[in-house]
Amino acid sequence: MKREESGPRTNGALREAHDEIRETMPEYKRILIVKASSLGDIVHALPTLVALRNRFPKAHIAWLVKPDWAELIEGHPDLDAAIRADFSLWSWPRLISTLRHERFDLVVDLQGLFRSGLLARLSGAPERIGFAQGREGSPWFYTQGVWLPNPQGRPWRLIEMHAVDRNLAVAVHLGADVSHPQFRLGSSPGADQAIEAVLARAGVRADERLVAVAPVDRLRVRSWPLDRFVEVATVLAREPGLRVVLIGGPSERPYAEPFRQAVGERLIDLTGRTTLPDLVAVLRRASVLLGNDSAPIHIAAAVGTRVVALFGPTSPLKTGPYGDGHVVLRKPLACSPCERSTCANVNRYECLTSIQVQEVVGTTKRLASQAPACGELSRTAARATCT
Numbered sequence: 001m002k003r004e005e006s007g008p009r010t011n012g013a014l015r016e017a018h019d020e021i022r023e024t025m026p027e028y029k030r031i032l033i034v035k036a037s038s039l040g041d042i043v044h045a046l047p048t049l050v051a052l053r054n055r056f057p058k059a060h061i062a063w064l065v066k067p068d069w070a071e072l073i074e075g076h077p078d079l080d081a082a083i084r085a086d087f088s089l090w091s092w093p094r095l096i097s098t099l100r101h102e103r104f105d106l107v108v109d110l111q112g113l114f115r116s117g118l119l120a121r122l123s124g125a126p127e128r129i130g131f132a133q134g135r136e137g138s139p140w141f142y143t144q145g146v147w148l149p150n151p152q153g154r155p156w157r158l159i160e161m162h163a164v165d166r167n168l169a170v171a172v173h174l175g176a177d178v179s180h181p182q183f184r185l186g187s188s189p190g191a192d193q194a195i196e197a198v199l200a201r202a203g204v205r206a207d208e209r210l211v212a213v214a215p216v217d218r219l220r221v222r223s224w225p226l227d228r229f230v231e232v233a234t235v236l237a238r239e240p241g242l243r244v245v246l247i248g249g250p251s252e253r254p255y256a257e258p259f260r261q262a263v264g265e266r267l268i269d270l271t272g273r274t275t276l277p278d279l280v281a282v283l284r285r286a287s288v289l290l291g292n293d294s295a296p297i298h299i300a301a302a303v304g305t306r307v308v309a310l311f312g313p314t315s316p317l318k319t320g321p322y323g324d325g326h327v328v329l330r331k332p333l334a335c336s337p338c339e340r341s342t343c344a345n346v347n348r349y350e351c352l353t354s355i356q357v358q359e360v361v362g363t364t365k366r367l368a369s370q371a372p373a374c375g376e377l378s379r380t381a382a383r384a385t386c387t
Contacts, residue, residue, distance in 0.1 A: 025174055025175040026127075027056065027059075028056055028059055028105050028106040028127070028174075029056075029058070029059050029060065029105060030059065030060045030062075030102065030103060030104045030105050030106070031052060031056065031059050031060070031061045031062070031104065031105075031106045031107075031108065032061075032062050032063075032064060032083075032099070032102070032104040032106070032107045032108070032120075032123065032125065033045065033048070033049060033052070033061065033062070033063045033064065033108050033110060034063075034064045034107060034108065034109045034110060034111050034116045034119065034120060035063065035064070035065065035110040035111055036064055036065050036066045036069075036085065036087065036111060036116065037065075037066045037068070037069060037111075038069070038295070039068075039069050039072065039295035039298075039299075040294065040295040040297075040298045040299075040319070041163065042065065042069050042072060042073065043072070043183070043185075043295065043298040043299055043302050044163040044164045044167060044298060044319075044322075045110050045167050046073075046076070046183040046184065046185060046302060047164055047167070047168055047171075047178070047181040047182055047183055048108075048110065048167040048168055048170060048171045049061065049063070049073075049076065049078050049079060050078050050181075050182045050183070050184050051168060051171035051176040051177065051178050051181070052078075052108070052171055052174065052176060053078035053079075054176060054177065055171065055174060055175055055176035055177070060080045060081070061078065061079055061080050061081075062079070062080060062081040062082070062083055062102065062104070063079055063081070063082050063083065064083045064085055064099075064119070065082055065083070065084060065085070066084070066085065066086065066087065067084045067085075067086055069276070070082050070084050071275060071276040071277055072185075072276045072280070072299075075186050075188065076184065076185070076186050077184055077186055078184060083098065083099075083102075087115065095119070096119070096122045096123070099119070099122070099123040099124070100122075100123060100124045102123075103124070104123055104124070104125040105125060105126060105127060106125055106127045106128075106129065107120040107123055107125040107127070107128045107129070108129050108130070108170055108174075109128065109129070109130035109131075109134070109138065109141075109142070110130070110167050110170065111138075112130055112131045112134035112135055112138050113134070113135055113136050113138055114135075114136035114137050114138055115136075116130075116138060117130060117134065117136075117137070117138030117139070117140065117141035117142065118141055120141055120142070121141035126143070127143050127144065128141060128142045128143050128144070129142060129143070129144045129145075129146065129170060129173060129174070130142045130145065130146065130170070131145065131146055131148065131166075131170070132145030132146055132147045132148075133147070133148060133150065133159075144173070146169055146170050146173045148161060148166060148169055149161065159318075160315070160317050160318065161317075161318065162317060162318055162319070162320070162322060163318060163319055164181060164322045168181060181322075183302035183303070185280060185299070185302045185303055187277075187280065187281065187284065188277035188280070188281065190277070191275065191277035191278045191280065191281040192281045192284075194278060194281070195278060195281040195282050195285060196285075198268070198270070199268070199285070202243070202268045204243055204268070207241060208241050208242065208243050209241060209242055209243070209287040209288075209368045209369075209371060210242075210243050210244075210245050210268075210285060210286040210287055211236050211242055211243070211244050211245065211286065211287065211288055211289075211290065211364060211368055212245045212246075212247055212282060212283060212286040212288070212289040212290070212291075212296070212300070212305075213229060213232070213233050213244055213245065213246050213247070213259075213289075213290050213291065214247050214248060214289065214290070214291035214292070214294060214296035214297070215229035215230075215246070215248070215255065215259075215291070215292070216248050216252045216255050216292075216294075217292040217293065217294040218294070219341060220349075221312070221313050221340065221341060221342060221349065222292050222293050222294070222312060222313060222314060222352075223292050223352070224292055224310045224312075224352050224353075224355060225349075225352070225353060226255060226258065227258070228355075228357050228360070229259075229290075230258045230259055230262050230263075231262075231357050232290065232357055232360050232361050232364070233246070233259055233262070233263050233267070234262045234263055235357075235361050236361065236364060236365070237263045237264075237266035237267060238266070239365065242365075242368060243266060243268060244263060244266065244267055244268065245268045245270060245282060245286065246259050246267060246268065246269045246270060246271050247270050247271065247274065247279060247282060247283075247296060248271040248272065249271075249272060250272035251272075252271055252272065253271050253272045255271070256269050256271040256272075270282060279296070279299065280299060280303060283296065283299050283300040283303055283305050284303040284304070284305065286300070286305050287305070287306070287367075287368045287371035288305065288306045288307070288308060288364055288367040288368045288371060289305055289306070289307050289308070290307075290308045290310075290360065290364050291307070291308075291309060291310070292309070292310050292311075293309060293310075293311050293312075293314045293316075293319055293320075297309045297321050298319075298321065298322070300321070301321040301322050301323050301326060302322075304323075305371075306325045306326055306327075306367045306370070306371060307321040307326040307327070308326075308327050308329065308360065308363050308364050308367060309321050309326065309327070309328045309329070310328075310329050310330070310352065310355055310360070311328050311329070311330040311337070311351075312330065312331075312337075312349065312351035312352035312355075313337055313340055313351060314337050315337040316328040316330065325367075327363050327367065329355050329359060329360060329363060330351065330355070331350070331351050331352075331354035331355060333350060333351050333354070337351075
C-alpha cells in the first residue's frame with residue numbers, strides 16, 4: 001500500500017514571477033471570475049480569488065457560478081458578488097445583458113471550456129485571461145493566454161500540476177503573490193449553530209472526536225466499495241472517544257441504510273440533510289474526513305480539517321487534498337492513475353479494491369487522535385489553528 005503525505009505543491013517558479021509582472025500590469029477595477037462548476041473545482045479556485053483580492057484590493061470582484069454551488073462562495077470575505085447562472089440556452093440573452101451591464105474590465109476564465117470562453121468574450125470586457133491550453137477552443141476568446149509547464153506535451157487537464165496551483169498560475173500572470181495560498185472559506189453563524197444543535201441532540205461529548213465519512217462519489221470508477229466504508233465506520237464507531245458522521249447529498253440517501261443498520265445509534269446520519277453552509281460547518285467541526293476523490297475532501301482541506309483520501313484512477317498530484325497533514329491511500333498499479341471514466345482493467349477497480357480496510361481504519365484513527373476534541377473545536381474561533 002502506498003501512503004502519500006500531501007502538502008503544499010505551489011510551483012516555485014510561480015512564486016518568483018509576480019514581482020516582475022506586477023510592474024507592467026494594469027490596475028483592474030472590475031474583475032469577473034468564471035468558474036461555474038463543479039463543487040470541488042470551485043474550491044480549487046478559491047486561493048486564486050484570495051490572491052486576486054490581495055493583488056487588487058480596491059477592485060470589485062464577482063464570480064460567475066451555477067446556482068447549485070453559489071452558497072459556497074456567497075459571503076466569502078474576498079468576494080463582492082456571486083452571479084448565479086444556470087447556463088441554459090434560454091437564459092443566455094439575460095446573462096449576457098447582466099454581464100455587459102457590470103462593465104467588467106477583466107474576465108478570468110478558470111473553467112477553460114468553449115462556453116466559458118465565449119461568455120468571457122460576450123461580456124464586453126476588454127481583457128480576457130485564461131489557459132492557453134484550454135479545451136474546446138476556449139483560447140480563441142482570450143486576449144491573454146497563460147501557459148502551464150508541460151514538458152511532456154500532455155492535454156491541459158492531464159498536466160502533472162495540482163488544480164489549485166494551475167489556477168494560481170493565472171493569478172501570477174496578473175502579478176499576484178501566491179507564496180502562501182489561502183482558501184479563506186467563510187463560516188455561516190446560522191449553519192454553525194444548526195450543526196452544534198444536531199451534535200448536541202446526538203449526545204456528542206466534549207471529549208469526543210468526529211470522523212466524517214463521505215462514501216459516495218458520482219463516478220463509480222472513483223468509489224471505494226461501499227461495504228468497506230460500512231466496515232470502517234462500524235469499527236471506528238466502537239472506538240472510545242470517536243463518533244462517525246455520515247455526509248452526502250439527497251440522491252445518496254439510499255446508501256446510508258447499511259451504515260444505519262451496522263453502526264446503530266453511534267452514527268450521526270446527515271446524508272441529504274445539509275445545505276452547503278451546513279456541510280462546511282460539519283467538516284470544520286470534524287477532526288478528520290474519510291472519503292473518495294470528491295468534493296468533500298477538498299472542502300475539508302480548505303477549512304483545515306485533516307483528510308484520509310482514497311485514490312484509484314485519478315492522480316493525487318493533481319486533485320489530492322491540498323495542504324499539510326493529509327494522507328492519500330492508493331495502490332500503485334501500472335494502469336493507475338488512468339484518468340478514465342470507466343475501468344479497463346480485467347480485475348475491475350483493482351486500484352481501489354486493493355486498498356484494505358485495516359489500512360484505512362489505522363490511518364483514520366491516527367489522524368483523528370492528533371486532532372483536537374469536539375469541545376476544543378467548538379471554542380476555537382479560527383479552525384485553521386486546529387490542524
